[in-house]
Amino acid sequence: MSGTDERIKEMSPLRRALIRPELGGIVGTIAVFTFFLLTAFDSGMFNAQGVLNWSIVSAQFMIIAVGACLLMIAGEFDLSVGSMIGFSGMMIAIFSVTLSWPVWLAIVVTFAMAVAIGALNGFIVIRTGLPSFIVTLAFLFILRGFTIYLPQTIERKTIIGGIREAAEGDWLAPLFGGKIFQGLFVWMGDNGIIATFERGTRAGQPVVDGIPMLIVWAILLVLFGHILLTKTRFGNWIYAAGGDAQAARYAGVPVNRVKILMFMFTAFCATVFAACQVMEFGSAGADRGLLKEFEAIIAVVIGGALLTGGYGSVIGAALGALIFGVVQQGLFFAGVESSLFRVFLGIILLGAVILNTYIRRMITGER
Amino acid sequence: MSTGARHEPIIRMKMIEKHFGRVIALAGVSVDVHQGECHCLLGDNGAGKSTFIKTMSGVHKPTHGEILFEGETMEFADPRDAISAGIATVYQDLAMIPLMSVTRNFFMGNEPVKKRMGIPFYDKAYADRVTMEEMRKMGISLRGPDQAVGTLSGGERQTVAIARSVHFGAKVLILDEPTSALGVRQTSNVLATIDKVRKQGIAVVFITHNVRHALAVGDRFTVLNRGKTLGTAKRGEITPDELQDMMAGGQELAELEGSLGGTV
Numbered sequence: 356m357s358g359t360d361e362r363i364k365e366m367s368p369l370r371r372a373l374i375r376p377e378l379g380g381i382v383g384t385i386a387v388f389t390f391f392l393l394t395a396f397d398s399g400m401f402n403a404q405g406v407l408n409w410s411i412v413s414a415q416f417m418i419i420a421v422g423a424c425l426l427m428i429a430g431e432f433d434l435s436v437g438s439m440i441g442f443s444g445m446m447i448a449i450f451s452v453t454l455s456w457p458v459w460l461a462i463v464v465t466f467a468m469a470v471a472i473g474a475l476n477g478f479i480v481i482r483t484g485l486p487s488f489i490v491t492l493a494f495l496f497i498l499r500g501f502t503i504y505l506p507q508t509i510e511r512k513t514i515i516g517g518i519r520e521a522a523e524g525d526w527l528a529p530l531f532g533g534k535i536f537q538g539l540f541v542w543m544g545d546n547g548i549i550a551t552f553e554r555g556t557r558a559g560q561p562v563v564d565g566i567p568m569l570i571v572w573a574i575l576l577v578l579f580g581h582i583l584l585t586k587t588r589f590g591n592w593i594y595a596a597g598g599d600a601q602a603a604r605y606a607g608v609p610v611n612r613v614k615i616l617m618f619m620f621t622a623f624c625a626t627v628f629a630a631c632q633v634m635e636f637g638s639a640g641a642d643r644g645l646l647k648e649f650e651a652i653i654a655v656v657i658g659g660a661l662l663t664g665g666y667g668s669v670i671g672a673a674l675g676a677l678i679f680g681v682v683q684q685g686l687f688f689a690g691v692e693s694s695l696f697r698v699f700l701g702i703i704l705l706g707a708v709i710l711n712t713y714i715r716r717m718i719t720g721e722r
Numbered sequence: 723m724s725t726g727a728r729h730e731p732i733i734r735m736k737m738i739e740k741h742f743g744r745v746i747a748l749a750g751v752s753v754d755v756h757q758g759e760c761h762c763l764l765g766d767n768g769a770g771k772s773t774f775i776k777t778m779s780g781v782h783k784p785t786h787g788e789i790l791f792e793g794e795t796m797e798f799a800d801p802r803d804a805i806s807a808g809i810a811t812v813y814q815d816l817a818m819i820p821l822m823s824v825t826r827n828f829f830m831g832n833e834p835v836k837k838r839m840g841i842p843f844y845d846k847a848y849a850d851r852v853t854m855e856e857m858r859k860m861g862i863s864l865r866g867p868d869q870a871v872g873t874l875s876g877g878e879r880q881t882v883a884i885a886r887s888v889h890f891g892a893k894v895l896i897l898d899e900p901t902s903a904l905g906v907r908q909t910s911n912v913l914a915t916i917d918k919v920r921k922q923g924i925a926v927v928f929i930t931h932n933v934r935h936a937l938a939v940g941d942r943f944t945v946l947n948r949g950k951t952l953g954t955a956k957r958g959e960i961t962p963d964e965l966q967d968m969m970a971g972g973q974e975l976a977e978l979e980g981s982l983g984g985t986v
Contacts (some may be wrong), residue, residue, distance in 0.1 A: 586843050588833030595830050598819035605816055607831035608800050665821045715821075718870050 376659030376667055379707040382675030383657060387678050391685040393684050400688035403549040403563045413680025414573035414650065415628060416654050416675050420495060421580040422624030423651035424672035428584070430597030430664030431480060431487040433621045436651055440644025441502040443469050443629035448515035448639035449505060451522070456520070459527035461595035466626050472498070477615035495648070503641040509626035531627070532634025534565030557652040569631040580669035582646070597664030619642025653700070656681050657707040666715065678703060728792055731756050733778070733894050735807070738787035740773050747773040749881060749949040750787070754892060760926040762936040766969050771929050774946065776897050778927070779811040779858060781913025782803030810887035811896040813896035814903065817883035820872030822865055823855040827871050828886050852889070860885045879916050888919055895919060896927045901935050911912050913939050933965045945969055
């Protein structure tokens with residue numbers, strides 16, 4: 356213990372800079388963009404409309420990946436994310452259209468319900484000591500069941516529309532369905548920086564008329580998650596709760612509170628996704644959000660998080676979501692058969708996870 | 723080293739009983755610990771050592787008996803209560819989280835914060851500086867404060883955990899079998915750490931079933947057997963063989979030892 360251990364090799368600064376959880380995500384992002392710049396540059400993927408197209412898809416993945424990432428680092432899973440998206444969207448529709456509540460009230464009450472269900476998920480996991488995998492799998496079915504049952508019983512259909520009309524003039528709805536920087540895009544269109552419509556009712560308007568709130572939410576949530584995880588004491592508790600819950604408890608970390616709060620945050624993120632989607636489509640459908648829980652988990656794992664908890668990065672998860680979105684939309688632009696998306700995704704997932712395992716061994720000195 | 727023995731003990735456990743259902747884990751154990759002494763708690767597996775220290779550190783509530791801490795009756799609701807009173811416990815395998823950096827482990831549960839724009843942020847610069855300093859004092863040289871605990875040896879992990887408890891103001895430090903999984907050299911490092919801590923005036927409760935480790939640093943020795951204490955002996959008043967005998971309950975081990983040629 357005295358002096359330096361001659362058996363520990365000095366690490367080069369480059370190697371030290373490279374070993375970080377996000378490395379897999381960074382390498383994957385560069386690889387994916389290089390691939391599509393080479394194969395699909397002329398396809399319109401990288402003009403204003405194309406960028407917006409894959410940015411929106413990536414932002415959707417990011418919103419749920421942030422919640423899934425923090426929860427996974429805290430040592431738990433939530434398989435009910437996809438069902439929660441469907442459920443929350445349906446509740447907003449039922450409250451605002453069927454019950455004719457003001458849209459802001461529908462959104463606020465839905466958020467409260469979703470976060471409460473998240474807390475219930477967490478509470479059951481903590482109280483019973485069951486794996487969160489099983490508990491949230493139960494909620495995957497329970498919530499999806501209600502999402503189909505409620506509109507069928509009330510309205511005799513599985514899609515409830517008319518939300519855009521209901522949201523007209525509402526003060527809260529634009530926070531999810533609105534756009535920002537519209538003036539900037541009009542200016543860019545007028546000055547020929549981005550293309551404008553040439554005919555039709557929107558002739559002269561820019562093809563992209565603003566940044567959707569969905570993207571703003573994604574960026575804000577990623578920043579919030581990253582700062583919370585790396586720059587606050589609560590972030591340290593998240594790592595500790597997932598790294599070794601018992602050791603953390605002995606050190607005085609309120610592990611149960613941390614985990615339940617992370618379940619609530621995951622439900623919150625799912626509801627942000629749902630609210631943005633419902634405002635964009637103007638309707639809620641019983642099949643919305645299907646399989647989203649797995650897509651969120653894949654983005655998080657590509658981003659360098661450990662499935663067993665205690666290790667990961669929100670920035671990595673965001674990059675994982677970006678890779679996901681770019682690949683899904685990029686294959687369409689590149690004219691590749693869309694079913695190959697899954698093949699591509701599987702290869703990226705495997706490659707990223709192998710790379711991440713190697714990085715983690717270097718960091719922790721495991722053999 | 724036993725100058726503190728003349729003063730009031732910092733912690734006094736009086737006739738502690740602990741029942742789990744119909745099992746009597748502790749049947750009236752009394753132990754007192756003084757500042758600056760290393761009190762060894764010896765006993766074979768199942769003797770009640772773990773239950774006893776968990777009662778002391780607030781994990782279990784005693785069924786009967788009384789705990790006096792600094793002369794006052796204490797009732798700990800949970801381990802946090804005990805920690806804030808100054809009773810810290812280092813568990814053998816649960817001391818550290820290997821995936822986290824040394825700094826993050828060191829300040830786990832006690833993270834320093836610095837307010838910026840009214841928001842309390844984790845003060846990484848301060849945490850890193852203190853950790854490096856404390857590690858140097860304990861004789862561990864780190865590559866950097868971000869080094870993961872997973873890269874440290876078992877003995878170093880124990881030392882980091884002990885340094886952490888001392889830094890956060892432990893008056894009583896309970897060590898649960900800190901040496902039982904370690905090699906020879908790492909063991910002597912941990913024993914040296916215990917000695918350093920004791921010299922700072924902290925009361926150390928050292929749980930072990932290894933008589934040689936106990937005799938290397940202990941000032942007093944209490945043997946537990948089947949939930950009962952067989953008395954406390956001072957350093958120099960007892961031989962290793964007597965301690966070994968008491969731990970095993972005498973009879974059976976004597977027979978075993980005979981057949982093994984005195985190697986146990």
